[in-house]
């Protein structure tokens with residue numbers, strides 16, 4: 267974990283290419299219809315940290331939803347965020363995606379992208395994808411069409427590369443269909459899918475943009491046991507290739523996916539470690555079991 271705050275980076279430095287192959291940041295589906303991914307944007311993650319939140323505070327009319335929060339996510343990490351209602355978990359995701367601006371502190375994506383200076387669309391295009399709790403797929407379209415649409419944000423890039431790539435586009439959709447196990451239902455209307463399948467489809471739509479950091483808010487809420495198990499498998503498979511931040515209440519699920527758990531309480535990090543470690547922490551027990 268870094269202890270020294272990062273210096274403010276000169277703008278021209280931000281144009282330098284990354285030193286690693288982790289390039290080609292995609293846009294999240296929030297950017298659908300808003301144009302192509304930003305050309306040539308590469309994320310600098312040379313210190314192995316994809317997200318750094320330093321001394322972040324968010325105030326709502328004097329009430330601190332986040333209070334001097336420090337959080338670091340490593341490249342390829344699968345991090346779970348837990349904490350009681352009102353702890354600030356959703357506000358944390360709002361800050362990362364630019365929906366809410368911190369009143370204090372710094373948020374860096376990679377080493378050089380200052381999230382506070384970027385719009386929600388720019389943040390999505392830089393490679394941060396967010397899945398909200400409720401699935402928001404296009405119900406009247408088929409599964410395949412939903413994925414196709416999610417890919418359309420790349421249209422100008424694809425168009426400039428010629429017809430041969432239409433085959434590659436199809437291949438990518440097929441690949442994602444397999445990842446989310448919806449190959450056999452690809453021609454079904456999304457509105458006819460089960461709740462769990464809609465969640466998988468939405469994750470697939472995020473994957474079409476190839477985001478480097480995925481934020482997932484309570485992904486297994488309302489899922490069957492089998493769907494929850496598959497979600498765990500899916501996330502473990504995505505980790506490494508992507509970095510994931512998962513907010514979840516289901517401790518069985520958390521235990522099955524995360525090496526590293528952060529406990530939020532009153533807008534700050536209360537404890538961090540393996541699920542076993544944080545569950546044995548007296549302060550965490552007090553917060554969950556009441557005083």
Ligand code: ADP
Nearest residue numbers: 326330331349350351352353354355356357358
């Ligand atoms: P969690 O997701 O962990 O349940 P939230 O981030 O939603 O917690 O909320 C943290 C605290 O901030 C809560 O007390 C909530 O009432 C408050 N809060 C969140 N958003 C707003 C807002 N827009 N205006 C005022 N208070 C808010």
Ligand code: MG
Nearest residue numbers: 352355356357
């Ligand atoms: Mg919440």
